[in-house]
Amino acid sequence: MSDPINHLGLLLIDYQDIFLNTIPDREQLLQRTHFALKAAELLGLSIAVTEQLPGKLGPTTETLSSTWEINTPVFEKSAFSALEAEGLQRWIETNQIEHLLIAGIETPICVYQTAIQALGEDIGVTLLSDCISERRPQDRKPVLEQLLAMDAHVLPSETIFYSLMGSAGHPKFRAYTQLVKAG
Template structure:
């Protein structure tokens, strides 16, 4: 199944400024998350963010916060238990998911969304954990559960479908 921007929503999980320095390759993960959200905004794909106990972990990084249409403050690791389902447009059953930590909040949220009937694409280059082994195990588990593993670039080109897309040049500048 190909991703279509008209049926997708992006879920940005816990790109929090106090958490990111502890994430393996956190700067790269954050940069890819920002790139994904910018591309989504250019293509009118809604972007929903989450923040896990921001009183302790801080709010989302400023670039992520600016690009999210709504942000859910949560205490549950699985954002579905904290109100995320109320923010998701049901006419968009295909969710592009990225964030931290891959083996905790991102994993539990993606599995929760899948259990609710959503199709899940996990953006691996915009997903991180403190330990690389935890990230790899989470991605392996998600793949076994039927989630599609993709990159920011894969998402962008599938959404555009061709070089004739009116936003092609703008998005290409973000990717290169």
């Protein structure tokens, strides 16, 4: 049986300063997303990034872009669903991704539409609850309730990565706990 980690992908959606500047919990969001990014890299997950019209709205915030691995693909998009970004479907197929861990902004717009499309294409979805945000916090609950009703999962990043390791006997456990302590 193949390792389920091999079929997981972390998707970071639209962490651009123009959007981040409107997010009430920006610093906490960036801290938790950095943690998830580093945990995913540590465990060898496939990682991809999208940017909404970066020529017009700017690139991913340097807080994240300066820390990810050099070969992390960044996909430009104009649609709200990240899966409409040119090349992203090919990334999913090439990496044999069956389940996406989704982080990004905004929850009721791009995160929601990406999750809906992924679920419709039989790709599993887990929203990293500490790595998603929105301008209007009151929009979060109904969006997450709808996605849960559609079989998406919503869990904190730390929960997901501990689950992927399974036990303290995992070869990356010590390095992971260092990330937990730092994050």
